[in-house]
Amino acid sequence: MRAAFDIDDRDVFASRLVISKSGLAHYERGERVPDAELLSAYHREFGVNISWLVTGHGDMFEGGQSTSTDHGSHQLLIDLINPLGRLINKVYRDHDVRITDDQRFAELTRWHNNLTSRAGPSFEWNDLMSQLPWVEQSLGEELRSKRASAESSKRSAS
Structure with a gap:
């Protein structure tokens, strides 16, 4: 990733993401999975x-834009990550x-993409937030269906 932005210095790159140099090293080696905050930082800082x-x-x-992207129109999508992530955690819980x-x-990626495609090219924060109950209901239905299918399989195996 650093090479794509011609930033060889790990410390400089990490400071742009507001994480430690050693933290960045863990992510680069695949030892850690980035959280929503770090994903948001990559998008905010580099347009990724x-x-x-x-x-x-x-x-x-x-x-398909370059690193000189105007991030203003994408800020709503970035801001959506945290409430969407919390909702996904809640539904699973x-x-x-x-x-x-x-x-x-x-x-998070799947539902973020679903929401943004439903919202269309012109969307506002309230439009995105109004779709969260749909996400909650749809994801809940998926989990119930998977559980019912698993229970049915267990019964037929006995």
């Missing part, structure tokens, strides 16, 4: 597409389902 960071698919930058960090990031 959060979905690309998490999955490795798609363009490195939002809309409410359904007594454990979630790993990798699963959490996959869910």
Whole structure:
């Protein structure tokens, strides 16, 4: 990642992300999974597409843009990460389902993409936030369906 921005100095790069040099080293070696705050920092500081960071698919930058991207229009999408992440955690907790960090990031990316595609090109904070009950209901239905399917499989195996 540092090479893409021509920043060889790990300390300089880490300070842009507001993390320690050793913390950045852990992420670069794959020893830690970045949290929503760090993903947001990559997007805010460098315009990196959060979905690309998490999955490795798609363009490195939002809309295929370069590092000189205007971040003003994307701030709402960045701000959406924390409430969406909290909602995902809540739904999993409410359904007594454990979630790993990798699963959490996959869910965050999936629902972030779902929300932004539903919102369309012109969206406002209230429009995005008004979609959170839909996320809660849809994710809850998915978890209930998976649980019912697993229980049905257990019964048929007995």
